[in-house]
Amino acid sequence: MSSSKLLNQVRFPKNLKSFNSGKLRQLADELRDEVIDVVSETGGHLGASLGVVELTVALHKVFDTPKDIIIWDVGHQAYPHKIITGRRHRIRTIRKGGGLSGFTKRSESEYDPFGTAHASTSISAGLGFSVAYNIQNQTRYVIAVIGDGALTGGMAYEAINHAGSLGYKIIVVLNDNKMSIAPPVGALANHLVELAEEDKGNGKGSTRKKTDKRTSLFEQLGFKYNGTIDGHNVDDLVSELEKVKSDKEDGPVLIHILTEKGKGFKPAEQSADKFHGVGQFDKKTGQAPTKLANVPSFTKVFSDSLIKEAHLDSKIVGITAAMPSGTGLNHFAKIFPERTFDVGLAEQHGVTFAAGLAAGGVKPFVAIYSTFLQRAFDQIVHDVAIQNLPVRFAIDRAGYVGADGQTHCGAFDVAYLGCLPNFILMAPADEAELMHMVATAAAMDDHPIAFRFPRGSGLGVELPYRGELLPIGKGRILREGTQVALLSYGLPLEDCLIASQTLEKLDISTTVVDARFAKPLDKELICYLAAHHELLITIEEGSIGGFASQVLSLLSENGFMDSSLKLRSMYMPDMFLDQDKPELQREYAGLHHTHIVEKVLSSLRDTSEHNLLESLAISRVE
Numbered sequence: 001m002s003s004s005k006l007l008n009q010v011r012f013p014k015n016l017k018s019f020n021s022g023k024l025r026q027l028a029d030e031l032r033d034e035v036i037d038v039v040s041e042t043g044g045h046l047g048a049s050l051g052v053v054e055l056t057v058a059l060h061k062v063f064d065t066p067k068d069i070i071i072w073d074v075g076h077q078a079y080p081h082k083i084i085t086g087r088r089h090r091i092r093t094i095r096k097g098g099g100l101s102g103f104t105k106r107s108e109s110e111y112d113p114f115g116t117a118h119a120s121t122s123i124s125a126g127l128g129f130s131v132a133y134n135i136q137n138q139t140r141y142v143i144a145v146i147g148d149g150a151l152t153g154g155m156a157y158e159a160i161n162h163a164g165s166l167g168y169k170i171i172v173v174l175n176d177n178k179m180s181i182a183p184p185v186g187a188l189a190n191h192l193v194e195l196a197e198e199d200k201g202n203g204k205g206s207t208r209k210k211t212d213k214r215t216s217l218f219e220q221l222g223f224k225y226n227g228t229i230d231g232h233n234v235d236d237l238v239s240e241l242e243k244v245k246s247d248k249e250d251g252p253v254l255i256h257i258l259t260e261k262g263k264g265f266k267p268a269e270q271s272a273d274k275f276h277g278v279g280q281f282d283k284k285t286g287q288a289p290t291k292l293a294n295v296p297s298f299t300k301v302f303s304d305s306l307i308k309e310a311h312l313d314s315k316i317v318g319i320t321a322a323m324p325s326g327t328g329l330n331h332f333a334k335i336f337p338e339r340t341f342d343v344g345l346a347e348q349h350g351v352t353f354a355a356g357l358a359a360g361g362v363k364p365f366v367a368i369y370s371t372f373l374q375r376a377f378d379q380i381v382h383d384v385a386i387q388n389l390p391v392r393f394a395i396d397r398a399g400y401v402g403a404d405g406q407t408h409c410g411a412f413d414v415a416y417l418g419c420l421p422n423f424i425l426m427a428p429a430d431e432a433e434l435m436h437m438v439a440t441a442a443a444m445d446d447h448p449i450a451f452r453f454p455r456g457s458g459l460g461v462e463l464p465y466r467g468e469l470l471p472i473g474k475g476r477i478l479r480e481g482t483q484v485a486l487l488s489y490g491l492p493l494e495d496c497l498i499a500s501q502t503l504e505k506l507d508i509s510t511t512v513v514d515a516r517f518a519k520p521l522d523k524e525l526i527c528y529l530a531a532h533h534e535l536l537i538t539i540e541e542g543s544i545g546g547f548a549s550q551v552l553s554l555l556s557e558n559g560f561m562d563s564s565l566k567l568r569s570m571y572m573p574d575m576f577l578d579q580d581k582p583e584l585q586r587e588y589a590g591l592h593h594t595h596i597v598e599k600v601l602s603s604l605r606d607t608s609e610h611n612l613l614e615s616l617a618i619s620r621v622e
Contacts (some may be wrong), residue, residue, distance in 0.1 A: 004030050010084050013060035013111075024061060024234045028054045032264045033078050036283060038079070038091050043279040043403070044102055047262040048077035048147070051177050051231070055145070055257065056080040056236035059173075062245055063141055068115040069129060073122035073146035075103030077175075078112075085111035097580030102404060117373065117407030119322075119345040120153030122146050123172055127159055141245065145173045149322060152344025163252045164222020169242055172223070172254045175231065177261040218254045227256025232263055271438060276381035287335045295460040298453040302394055302432040303328030305438035306365060308466050310336055315362045316442060319354050321347045327367035327396055347372055351379040351391070357388040363442060369397040370410025370452060377416060384448045385420040391448050393417075394440040398427070398452035399491065399541035400572075400586055405579030411572050413452055414489075414546035418519050425518040426451040427540075429489030431458030433516070439467030454491050454541070456582065473520035481509035484600055485529040489515045489540040489547040492570075492591060496539055499596035508600065518547045521554055530555055535566040535603050541591060543572050568603050570596065 006023060007030040010016050016027060032053045039046045045214055057080075059070055067083070073076045082100060083091055087109060093099025104112040114125045126144035133140045150156055151174070208370050216225045229240050237257070244253050262268025267286025281288045296304075310316040310332065317339040324330040324342055333340035343350040347368065354364035366373075373380075373395060384391045398410040424447050428434040437451040464521040478493070479500055486496040493514050500510040511533065515522065529536055536555075548569035555561060572589050586592055 004034065005031055007083075007088075007122050008446075011088070012086050013065050016057070016061055016084070019061070019415070020234045021238070023314045024057055025239070028234055029264075031057065031083060034083060034088075034091075036265050039278065040281050040283045042092055042094050042096065043591045044079070044095050045076035046265070046278050047268045048074075049079035049263055050263050050268060051261045052077045053080050053260040053263070054232050054234045054237055055173065055175065055259070056084070058234055058241055059143060059145075060084060061238055061335065063242040066110045066113070068141040068143070069126075070111075070143045070145060070239070071114045071122040071126050071129075072116055073144065073150045073419060074119050075116035077145075077147070078104050079378055081111070082109075083288070085109055095367065095405075097578070097584060099579075106402045115142060115407070117404070118372065120146070120156040121149040122150070123156055123159035123163065123170070123302065126170050127163045127166070127168065130170045131143060131166070140167075141171065143171045143173060145175055147175045147177065150345055152322065153346050154348060156310075160218065160221050160223065160252075161323070167222070169250050170252045172252065172355070174227070174254055174256045175259055176228070176256060177231075222252065224251060224253045226253060228529050229255060229257045231257035231259035262618055289431060295457045296431065297457050298428075298431055298455070299326070299328045299396055299433060301434050301458060301463070301607055302367070302396070302438060302453065303331045305435045305467055306367075306394075306442075307332055307335055308582065309438060309442040310339065313363065313442060317362055317364050318358060319339065319343060319350050319357075319364055319366045321345060321350045321368055323367075323369065323372075326369070326414050327394070329367050347376040348379050351376040352383045354386065354391045355383040355389050358384075358391050359387070361443075362498070363390070363392065365392045365394055367394040367396065369408070370395050370399075370413045371397065371408045372410060373403075374416065380417070380448075381420060385422050387424045388446070389448060390445050393448070393450035394438075394441075395452040397448055399454045400582045400589070401455050401575070402582040402585065403579050406576040409577065410452070410454075411543040412546075413450070414518050414540070414542040415544070415549070417450055418546060418550055422447055423519055424449040426516060427518065428468075429488065429490060429514050430461045430494035432461050432463050433514075434458075435464060435467035436470050437467070440470045440472075443469055447616050452490065454582075459494060470516065473517050473522055475513055475515045475517065475522040475525050477511065477513050477525075479512040481511040482532070483509040483532040483534050484604075485511040485513065485536045486596065487515055487526065487529065487536060487538045487551065489518055489538070489542075491541055491582065492539040495591070495593035495596060498593040499600070502593070502597050502598060506601075510600075515547065518550055521550055523554060523558075526551060526554060527558055527560070530558075530563075530565050531559045533565070535568070535600065537568045537570060537599060537603070539570045539591070539596060541572065541586070544574050546571060556602060566603050567582070568599055570599060 006027045032050060035049050076544045087100060090100050095102040096330060101108055103117040105115050106112055122144035126142045130142045218225045226240060230236050240255060279288055301542060318329045318331045318332045319341045320327050320342055322345045324333060329340060343353060350366060353368045357364040395413050401408050414425060417425055427439050434453050441451060443448045488496045496512050500512050503510045537552050538548040548571055570591060577585055
């Protein structure tokens with residue numbers, strides 16, 4: 001590895017303005033080494049960051065940031081950007097509690113003008129900035145850097161269409177690495193390949209002319225198309241960016257650069273999808289530390305269960321939105337390639353595509369992260385729920401997800417799905433329950449159905465060979481008591497059981513119930529709990545408006561708000577919680593078993609104090 005002689009001189013972009021081309025190349029080499037060194041210790045998004053090192057140097061060389069703004073689509077490739085924008089001294093805190101975000105974040109730096117973590121947003125936001133500056137008579141350049149994978153998202157084309165019609169100056173840099181997380185899919189990806197192949201014959205760093213026989217899609221939508229450029233040649237990048245900057249003509253411009261994901265680190269070049277997001281690894285070999293645990297992840301259990309169901313039912317198909325490995329559908333695809341569909345970063349299309357599949361008589365499973373499902377809410381309402389189509393949603397990464405922080409937290413799915421008629425909502429307390437819910441969803445043919453499960457390893461419970469069908473809307477009692485009822489939805493069940501043991505030692509008789517369903521609720525069971533216990537507490541790893549709201553609404557309708565029953569709810573705090581280890585996020589959120597005990601004791605104490613005050617008041621009257 002090279003020393004960091006030049007990188008040590010660059011605290012902010014202004015420090016590299018005087019560098020000649022030789023120094024810029026050396027700076028890029030040092031910056032790449034720094035990224036590899038950092039991520040080997042911290043884990044994080046490696047491949048994407050290595051692919052934009054030269055582009056990062058060139059952009060900050062040519063443009064006057066932070067006056068001129070750079071918006072990094074998705075934001076996971078911004079590690080080099082963070083290092084040379086005043087954050088190098090904190091870069092080893094990235095994705096840790098109290099540290100730097102793994103994505104761009106407005107509150108973190110003036111060099112991050114717009115927060116990004118979900119795909120396909122940069123051009124829309126950049127166009128907004130461009131129009132805002134024009135209205136205020138400000139001359140500032142706006143650059144949106146978008147990877148080719150993000151161009152599978154329809155929102156990017158909505159923005160391109162709008163930008164082409166408005167005619168404002170916005171510079172879009174298309175970082176074409178032929179990948180997003182996995183290889184991009186669809187005809188648009190093929191179009192980019194064709195453009196690159198055509199430009200090979202036009203010479204190095206050529207610019208397509210309007211008089212060419214065949215124009216690009218971008219030109220047809222009103223963009224000047226410049227490409228293709230070697231994205232790892234700093235000299236070519238600086239030259240192209242300076243040319244675009246000096247062009248005073250209005251109108252949007254697209255610069256098409258070719259890069260390699262994982263550039264400069266052989267293991268990442270050879271396995272770009274594997275090194276998209278990594279844990280700690282050895283810099284020499286790329287190997288991660290050996291893990292001793294043999295407990296499968298919830299994602300793996302879901303994937304294996306779906307495969308078992310698909311062997312028995314040829315109508316089952318899997319859908320992913322550019323996340324085959326993250327959702328486990330890569331394993332499904334190896335066995336059933338013709339029944340696996342990667343729609344790209346296009347959740348809206350994916351959901352309506354699934355609705356069409358369901359209407360056509362097959363059984364679609366949409367495997368998707370909780371945070372990304374919210375991108376398709378109208379399609380869930382209009383195309384699935386209203387038509388009562390049996391689309392199955394396997395909602396991965398529900399609850400706290402750790403290092404990816406606010407933007408990837410799976411907080412809201414129960415709230416936004418629970419308000420929809422026709423939906424069935426489930427949450428497993430462990431991986432065996434997840435198997436049952438996969439089987440139950442596969443058998444459901446007259447309603448949309450969803451089940452949410454967390455990131456990470458399961459609890460290590462014994463697994464059946466195949467899941468069993470669950471009775472819809474029925475919970476289960478795991479421990480019976482008389483004084484306090486703990487009603488859990490999903491993963492918090494384990495903490496409820498631990499809390500109940502502590503409470504029993506304090507002579508507080510406790511019932512523990514696994515609700516299994518947030519919709520429909522087990523009305524009979526919940527009303528029984530309310531009628532036969534002094535205190536009822538709901539516990540969930542979801543936002544306000546979720547499972548607790550469903551339960552409280554049920555109890556209100558059945559008159560329990562008028563009784564002496566004490567009701568309490570425990571859920572995620574009403575805030576966007578920063579990144580940390582999931583267990584620390586739950587601790588901060590007050591969802592640990594110790595917090596359940598504290599909630600019980602404080603609630604019972606309130607009851608005792610209330611009864612004491614009431615008796616004193618009666619004695620005074622007498």
